[in-house]
Amino acid sequence: MPVISVSNLTKRFGEKIAVNDISFELGGQEFLVLVGPSGCGKTTTLRMLAGLEPVTSGEILFDGRKVNDIRPKDRNVAMVFQDYAVFPHLTVFENIAYGLRSRGVSSRIINERVPAAAKMFRIDHLLKRKPRQLSGGERQRVALARAMVRDADVYLFDEPLSNLDAQLRHQAREDILTLHREKKRPSVYVTHDQSEAMALGDRIAVMRAGRIEQLGTGSELYERPRNLFVAYFVGTPSINLFDATLQAQDGAIFAVTPAFTVRLPDETKEKLQHHVGRPVKLGIRPEDLHVPKQAPFAVSDDNTVKGVVNVIEPSSTGCSVYLSTMGASSRDFVATFRVRVPATYLGKEIPLAMNMRKVHLFDAETEQSLIS
Numbered sequence: 001m002p003v004i005s006v007s008n009l010t011k012r013f014g015e016k017i018a019v020n021d022i023s024f025e026l027g028g029q030e031f032l033v034l035v036g037p038s039g040c041g042k043t044t045t046l047r048m049l050a051g052l053e054p055v056t057s058g059e060i061l062f063d064g065r066k067v068n069d070i071r072p073k074d075r076n077v078a079m080v081f082q083d084y085a086v087f088p089h090l091t092v093f094e095n096i097a098y099g100l101r102s103r104g105v106s107s108r109i110i111n112e113r114v115p116a117a118a119k120m121f122r123i124d125h126l127l128k129r130k131p132r133q134l135s136g137g138e139r140q141r142v143a144l145a146r147a148m149v150r151d152a153d154v155y156l157f158d159e160p161l162s163n164l165d166a167q168l169r170h171q172a173r174e175d176i177l178t179l180h181r182e183k184k185r186p187s188v189y190v191t192h193d194q195s196e197a198m199a200l201g202d203r204i205a206v207m208r209a210g211r212i213e214q215l216g217t218g219s220e221l222y223e224r225p226r227n228l229f230v231a232y233f234v235g236t237p238s239i240n241l242f243d244a245t246l247q248a249q250d251g252a253i254f255a256v257t258p259a260f261t262v263r264l265p266d267e268t269k270e271k272l273q274h275h276v277g278r279p280v281k282l283g284i285r286p287e288d289l290h291v292p293k294q295a296p297f298a299v300s301d302d303n304t305v306k307g308v309v310n311v312i313e314p315s316s317t318g319c320s321v322y323l324s325t326m327g328a329s330s331r332d333f334v335a336t337f338r339v340r341v342p343a344t345y346l347g348k349e350i351p352l353a354m355n356m357r358k359v360h361l362f363d364a365e366t367e368q369s370l371i372s
C-alpha cells in the first residue's frame with residue numbers, strides 16, 4: 001500500500017484554481033520532487049499535505065487513512081517552510097528543539113539530537129543566537145535542522161535550499177538524502193530548479209498552472225517527455241526546437257524545416273503517418289548533436305543540420321556551442337560536447353549530425369508528443 005495517496009486534489013482561492021485535480025501516490029521510502037515555475041501550486045500542494053490549507057475537493061490518505069480533516073499536529077508531518085518560519089524569540093537551539101519539546105520528547109534526547117542536527121547542517125556554532133543574528137542561509141539551515149531532527153511520518157520541504165550558495169547547497173542536498181534514507185519515510189520536496197529536481201528525486205512531478213504535466217523518474221522525463229512544456233523544462237541547456245512540417249516521400253517520413261530536412265526513423269512511421277502535412281516542433285537535445293566524424297551512427301544529408309558558430313562556452317564537462325542556421329528564417333540552437341572546441345571555429349559554418357533515435361516530435365498546436 002502506498003504511504004501517501006493523493007487523488008483528484010483541488011484547491012480554489014475564490015476564482016483562482018491554485019491546484020487543479022492532481023493525483024499521485026508515494027511509497028514508504030520515496031523522495032518525490034514537485035517542480036515547476038513560480039505560482040504553479042507547489043506550496044499550496046505541500047500545505048494541503050501538512051493540513052495547513054483545507055482542501056476544496058479530493059482526498060489525501062496517509063497509510064490508507066483519510067487525513068483531510070485531521071489537524072496538522074495530528075498528522076505527524078515535519079515541514080520546512082519556504083520562508084523558514086523560525087521563531088524570532090527563540091534561540092537556534094530552542095528553534096530546532098521546538099517540534100521535539102511540543103511532542104514531549106525528554107530533555108536528555110533533545111540535548112543529544114539538537115547539537116547533532118545542528119552539526120550536520122553546520123550551524124552548531126550558532127546554537128545560542130537568535131534568528132535576527134543569522135544570515136538568510138543560516139536561518140534556512142535552522143529550519144532544515146528543525147524538521148530533520150524529528151521522527152515524523154512524512155517530511156515536506158518547500159524550496160529549503162534557495163538561500164544557500166552553490167557549495168552549501170550541494171552539501172545540504174547530500175545531508176537531506178542521507179537523513180531521508182535513515183528515516184525511511186516518504187518525502188515531498190519542492191523546487192523550481194529542474195537540475196535540483198533531477199539530482200534529488202526518485203520521481204519528479206512537473207507542475208504547471210495547478211496541474212501535474214508529467215510524473216516519472218528523471219530519465220523518463222528527460223528521454224520521453226509527454227509534451228513540449230516538460231521537454232523544455234527539463235535539461236540544461238534546454239532542448240533545441242525547430243518548426244517543421246512532416247512530409248512523406250519514398251516510403252519514409254521527413255521533417256522539413258526552412259534550414260534542413262531530416263529523415264525520421266522508420267519505427268516512428270506508424271505514429272506519424274496521420275500527421276503528414278501538419279506543422280510540428282522537432283526537438284533535439286544539445287548532446288544529441290555530434291561532430292560528423294565522432295557520431296556513433298551513419299551520417300548523411302538526411303540527418304545533418306548546418307550552423308554558424310556564434311559562442312563557445314566552456315563547461316566542467318566540455319563545452320556548449322551556440323549556433324544559428326543560415327538563411328532568412330535563421331534559428332538559434334545549441335550543441336554540447338565532451339571536448340573543448342577551439343575558438344578558431346567562431347564565425348564558421350559547421351555541419352552537425354543529429355541522432356535521429358533521440359529526436360522528439362510535438363504537435364505544434366496541442367504541444368503533445370507524437371512519438372513517446
Ligand SMILES: Nc1ncnc2c1ncn2[C@@H]1O[C@H](COP(=O)(O)OP(=O)(O)OP(=O)(O)O)[C@@H](O)[C@H]1O
Pocket residue numbers: 013016017018036037038039040041042043044045082192
Ligand atoms: N491564500 C491565497 N489566496 C489567494 N491566492 C493564493 C493564496 N495562496 C496562493 N495563491 C495563489 O495560488 C497560486 C499557487 O500558489 P503557490 O504558492 O502554491 O505557488 P508556488 O508554486 O509555490 O510558487 P513559488 O515558486 O513562487 O513559491 C498562485 O497563483 C498564488 O497567487
Ligand SMILES: [Mg+2]
Pocket residue numbers: 042043044082158
Ligand atoms: Mg512556493
